[in-house]
């Protein structure tokens with residue numbers, strides 16, 4: 751599929767489920783998604799040098815990761831789906847984040863920021879949706895200053911046979927049905943397991959990150975491998 755068409759499909763899909771996105775996220779994951787975002791904040795914070803880092807949240811959607819990171823420093827949230835951002839803005843205005851959160855409309859594959867602008871670049875459940883994940887990682891590296899910290903969170907498939915087969919049943923058979931029922935959008939929640947199954951494995955992602963100019967790449971399998979967290983540092987100081 752041409753990359754423009756892929757992006758248009760992804761944007762439209764998130765636009766149609768935006769209103770139900772937060773509820774379904776927490777409901778379908780049994781609220782574990784909150785713990786995964788906290789793990790991302792924790793592991794990234796451990797690697798940040800200096801106070802009040804400038805943080806970019808790529809594919810911020812409805813702003814949950816931006817809100818978590820706003821405890822650490824000022825955040826810019828960027829996403830190309832207007833309805834997701836609208837809900838995020840409402841949510842942010844109802845909370846009192848410790849540092850500012852600015853929301854920007856933009857494409858992860860052509861970020862509207864100058865080189866080296868941020869100390870931290872994070873992204874949750876986005877990379878798998880990009881037509882070219884490698885280009886997405888290069889863009890993250892471009893907007894990070896040398897020594898800046900990268901945090902990527904996404905779904906993965908558990909490896910343990912017992913958890914794996916139970917989870918596969920839930921993920922492939924149950925989740926798409928409940929998702930369709932609650933969101934009222936048929937394809938969106940069968941796209942999720944499809945995109946996870948065809949997504950690069952942790953080792954491939956690590957290689958991609960190293961080739962894109964990062965050092966010290968580490969990965970953490972969360973909740974038995976249902977989610978994957980990758981953390982790295984932009985090369986150079």
Ligand SMILES: C[S@@+](CC[C@H](N)C(=O)[O-])C[C@H]1O[C@@H](n2cnc3c(N)ncnc32)[C@H](O)[C@@H]1O
Pocket residue numbers: 757760761764808809810811812813814815828829830831834856857858859873874875876879880
């Ligand atoms: C699964 S949601 C994740 C939202 C949020 N990060 C979270 O943790 O809940 C994926 C988000 O990535 C955005 N996205 C996908 N492809 C994008 C792209 N090329 N540029 C910008 N945003 C993109 C979608 O619009 C959507 O809001």
